[in-house]
Amino acid sequence: MKFKQSFGLIFVTFGLSTLSHSIEVQPGDFEILPANKSLALLYYTHTQGDQLHQNNEKVSSHAKLRTDIGLARFIHAIHPIENLSFEPQMILPFGQMKASGDIATLGKASGFGDVTIGMPIKYALSPANTVSVAPFVSIPSGSYQQNKALNLGENRWNAALQTAWLHHFDQQFTLENIFDATIYSDNNRYSNQPLTLKQDPKYEYQLYLRYNPSPITAFGIGGGWIGGGETKLDDIAQKDKTNTTYAKITASHFFTPHFQTNLTIGRDFKVEQGVKQDMDVTLRLGYLF
Numbered sequence: 001m002k003f004k005q006s007f008g009l010i011f012v013t014f015g016l017s018t019l020s021h022s023i024e025v026q027p028g029d030f031e032i033l034p035a036n037k038s039l040a041l042l043y044y045t046h047t048q049g050d051q052l053h054q055n056n057e058k059v060s061s062h063a064k065l066r067t068d069i070g071l072a073r074f075i076h077a078i079h080p081i082e083n084l085s086f087e088p089q090m091i092l093p094f095g096q097m098k099a100s101g102d103i104a105t106l107g108k109a110s111g112f113g114d115v116t117i118g119m120p121i122k123y124a125l126s127p128a129n130t131v132s133v134a135p136f137v138s139i140p141s142g143s144y145q146q147n148k149a150l151n152l153g154e155n156r157w158n159a160a161l162q163t164a165w166l167h168h169f170d171q172q173f174t175l176e177n178i179f180d181a182t183i184y185s186d187n188n189r190y191s192n193q194p195l196t197l198k199q200d201p202k203y204e205y206q207l208y209l210r211y212n213p214s215p216i217t218a219f220g221i222g223g224g225w226i227g228g229g230e231t232k233l234d235d236i237a238q239k240d241k242t243n244t245t246y247a248k249i250t251a252s253h254f255f256t257p258h259f260q261t262n263l264t265i266g267r268d269f270k271v272e273q274g275v276k277q278d279m280d281v282t283l284r285l286g287y288l289f
Contacts, residue, residue, distance in 0.1 A: 023136055023160055024071060025178055026262055027210040027220030027250050030132045030164040032085045032122045033077035038289055043071035045282040049275040056272040062101040065275040069095035083124040091116040097150050109150035111143030134162040147192040157185040178206040195233050202229030216254040223247035243272040260286040
């Protein structure tokens with residue numbers, strides 16, 4: 001059976017792709033925060049799927065993967081000059097992943113993920129246009145066990161660079177373009193064998209149209225693409241390059257001047273490697289102070 005023959009490669013794919021949307025982006029995230037204000041965020045994301053794909057072919061319809069991941073995020077805004085904002089932040093992921101069905105032998109994982117620190121820099125070119133550059137670094141501090149297929153920590157450093165361009169057509173409609181690239185250090189303790197894992201850069205592009213019927217309420221629709229990221233084990237290419245497209249809809253509302261909720265619902269449209277997510281739901285709570 002083809003699924004059994006390719007199990008070793010699937011083992012690698014799962015260890016790296018279950019948290020493929022590594023830096024959470026919601027419509028409106030690249031708007032400039034008020035000067036000297038802080039934003040505390042708490043995310044809960046649930047994903048599930050059962051179709052396993054390899055090399056653009058479905059190899060199982062009973063490969064169930066469920067993730068329940070939380071993120072605690074803190075952001076502070078500093079405006080050194082007019083229209084320019086530095087927004088240092090820290091992100092701590094935590095939660096659990098569980099495999100069942102045809103991939104039950106992959107087991108489950110729980111604990112903390114790798115801490116990420118970042119420094120988005122946002123500049124308002126004009127009332128209609130905002131551009132941003134946001135470097136992030138993930139520190140290998142999360143839960144990692146060498147003999148497990150699923151881990152929340154990666155036992156390696158990651159560096160990502162996000163860029164964004166927001167165009168405000170008017171006070172109600174905004175088009176958001178976000179692109180990021182991630183590079184990885186080597187994992188010299190991959191699996192229970194003395195293997196070194198290397199990974200090529202991974203890329204992601206997201207496009208959203210946001211509608212604000214009022215200053216405190218927003219709706220968004222859009223999606224994205226994730227590509228690249230082929231892995232190597234002891235310099236042997238695993239031919240597992242990512243090619244995923246997905247769609248999302250979002251709604252957010254400030255119930256008070258300080259407290260905001262955001263709900264995002266999405267799903268994968270096309271997956272060439274890994275489990276296709278039939279459901280991707282994120283609830284985010286934010287407090288501005």
